[in-house]
Amino acid sequence: MTALHIDEVRSRADADFPRVVDVLSRKIALKSVSAQGITGEHMRRSAEFVARELHKVGVDAHVVQSSNPDGTAGAYEVVGSKNADPNAPTVLLYAHHDVQPVPEPSVWDTDPFTATEVDGRLYGRGSCDDGGGIAIHCGALAVLGSDLRVNIKVFIEGEEEMGSPSFIPFIEAHRDEFDSDVIVVADSGNWSADIPSLTTSLRGNTSMDVTVRVLRHPVHSGQYGGAVLDANTLASMLVSSMYDGQGSLIVPGLVSGEPVGGLQRDLDEATVREDSSVVDSYVFAGIGSLASRLWTKPSVTVIGWDAQPVDTSFNVIADATRIRLSLRTAPGQRPEEAQRALGDFLLAHAPHGAEVTLTPLENGMGWAMNPDAEATKDALEAMKQAFGVEPINKGEGGSIPFIPELQRLFPKAQVLVTGPEDPKSNAHSPNESISLSGLRNNIVAEALLLDKLGC
Ligand SMILES: [Zn+2]
Structure with a gap:
C-alpha cells in the first residue's frame, strides 16, 4: 500500500480546519474545570461533547464513569474505537x-471561556x-476518513x-x-509554533522529609550560642553538603543523564533566564548543556522548611527543624533507588553529629522514549513533512505521571509524546492560547503518522 500524498492530506486538513476550530471553541465554552469537581455535571457534559465529536469522525465513542481506588465514583472518561x-x-x-x-x-486579556482569535492564536482556557x-486527534481522523489503515482506540x-x-484502576x-x-x-x-518536536523524556520525582535535631529542647542563644549551632544552621549545612562550588549535586548514586536521542539544539540561556525570572546577577547552577541540567540530570529542591517566622522570633537556639526535599530524577533511574542514595548521603553527612532522621515520601517514575523505535522514526518523518522543517526533540524537566504508568502496563507499546x-x-x-498554524500542521503530522503506521 502506498501512503497518502502530503498534498492530499494538507488539502483535506485545510478544508476541514474551520470545523476543527469550531469544535475547539465550543469545547472551551464548556468550562470543564476538574478542580471544581471531577464528578460534576459540567464534566459529564464535557465528556459527552467529546464523545459526540469523536462519533462525527467515525469513532464509536462513549462516556464511562471510572471508580476511584476507594470505590467512590470517579471521572467521566471518553473511550472509543474505530477498526480498520x-x-x-x-x-x-x-x-x-x-x-x-x-x-x-x-488578569486575562480576553474572556477565558470564550474562544477568541488574536494574531493567529486562539485564546481560552483549554485551547x-x-x-x-x-x-489534533479529531482533525487527523477526519482527514483520513475511510482511508484509515490502522485500528484506533481513543482515551480522553x-x-x-x-x-x-x-x-x-480504570486502565x-x-x-x-x-x-x-x-x-x-x-x-x-x-519546540515552537513552527518547529515540531517529540517529547523524548520526563524526569521522575521523589521526596522526603528530613528532621535535624541538636537539642532536646530550645535554649538561650546568649548562654549556649558559639558551641551549640541551631538546628536551622545545621540543616543549611546539610543541604549545602549536597553541592560542589558550581552548584552541581555531588550525591553518589544519583544518575545523571544526557538528552535522550542526542541533543539537537540546546536551550537558549537568555530565554530561560527571562522565562524563569531569575534576578540579573544570578549565575545558573550546574555544568553541561542547559537542556541536560533541566531535563535529564537530577535536581533537589527544598520545598518546605519548618522554622520560626521572623516576625515572632526571639533569642533561642532552635532544637530541631524539618525540611521537605523534592528530588527530580534522571528519566531512567528508579525513584526509590535515587531516594535511598539521597537518604544515605544525608545520614552520612549529619553536620557536627546532629541527629538526622528521614521520612521517605511518594515516588514517581520518569520516562524515556525509545529513539530507535519504528514509530518514533515515522513520527519524526511525518512532522518533517507537515511542518517543512526538521523536528527538534525536547525533554521535560517535570513529570507526566500517567506516561510511565502506561508504559509499565503496556511495556511493548511504543509511546509517542506529541x-x-x-x-x-x-x-x-x-492567557492560554494555541497557534492555529501549529494546530493545522499538528493535524497534518498526526494524519501522516497514522497513515505511515498502516503501510
Ligand atoms: Zn495537559
Whole structure:
C-alpha cells in the first residue's frame, strides 16, 4: 500500500480546519474545570461533547464513569474505537478533556471561556491544554476518513489536571480497550509554533522529609550560642553538603543523564533566564548543556522548611527543624533507588553529629522514549513533512505521571509524546492560547503518522 500524498492530506486538513476550530471553541465554552469537581455535571457534559465529536469522525465513542481506588465514583472518561483491519497495528490516541481552573479571570486579556482569535492564536482556557490534543486527534481522523489503515482506540481522560487518581484502576479494568502497538499522547508540545518536536523524556520525582535535631529542647542563644549551632544552621549545612562550588549535586548514586536521542539544539540561556525570572546577577547552577541540567540530570529542591517566622522570633537556639526535599530524577533511574542514595548521603553527612532522621515520601517514575523505535522514526518523518522543517526533540524537566504508568502496563507499546503546546501557549497560566498554524500542521503530522503506521 502506498501512503497518502502530503498534498492530499494538507488539502483535506485545510478544508476541514474551520470545523476543527469550531469544535475547539465550543469545547472551551464548556468550562470543564476538574478542580471544581471531577464528578460534576459540567464534566459529564464535557465528556459527552467529546464523545459526540469523536462519533462525527467515525469513532464509536462513549462516556464511562471510572471508580476511584476507594470505590467512590470517579471521572467521566471518553473511550472509543474505530477498526480498520484486524491485521493492522492498533494506535491508542490519548488526550484529556478537563482543564485548569481560572482563579483570576481579570488578569486575562480576553474572556477565558470564550474562544477568541488574536494574531493567529486562539485564546481560552483549554485551547491548548488539552483541547488542542482533542482537536489534533479529531482533525487527523477526519482527514483520513475511510482511508484509515490502522485500528484506533481513543482515551480522553477527565481528571488529568487533578493527578489522575482513578487512571490506573480504570486502565487495569479496561485493559483490552487500551492494549495497542503505539500510544500517541497529545498532551505536550513543540519546540515552537513552527518547529515540531517529540517529547523524548520526563524526569521522575521523589521526596522526603528530613528532621535535624541538636537539642532536646530550645535554649538561650546568649548562654549556649558559639558551641551549640541551631538546628536551622545545621540543616543549611546539610543541604549545602549536597553541592560542589558550581552548584552541581555531588550525591553518589544519583544518575545523571544526557538528552535522550542526542541533543539537537540546546536551550537558549537568555530565554530561560527571562522565562524563569531569575534576578540579573544570578549565575545558573550546574555544568553541561542547559537542556541536560533541566531535563535529564537530577535536581533537589527544598520545598518546605519548618522554622520560626521572623516576625515572632526571639533569642533561642532552635532544637530541631524539618525540611521537605523534592528530588527530580534522571528519566531512567528508579525513584526509590535515587531516594535511598539521597537518604544515605544525608545520614552520612549529619553536620557536627546532629541527629538526622528521614521520612521517605511518594515516588514517581520518569520516562524515556525509545529513539530507535519504528514509530518514533515515522513520527519524526511525518512532522518533517507537515511542518517543512526538521523536528527538534525536547525533554521535560517535570513529570507526566500517567506516561510511565502506561508504559509499565503496556511495556511493548511504543509511546509517542506529541501535543499542541509551544512556548507562547501559557498552559496552566492566564492567557492560554494555541497557534492555529501549529494546530493545522499538528493535524497534518498526526494524519501522516497514522497513515505511515498502516503501510
Ligand atoms: Zn495537559
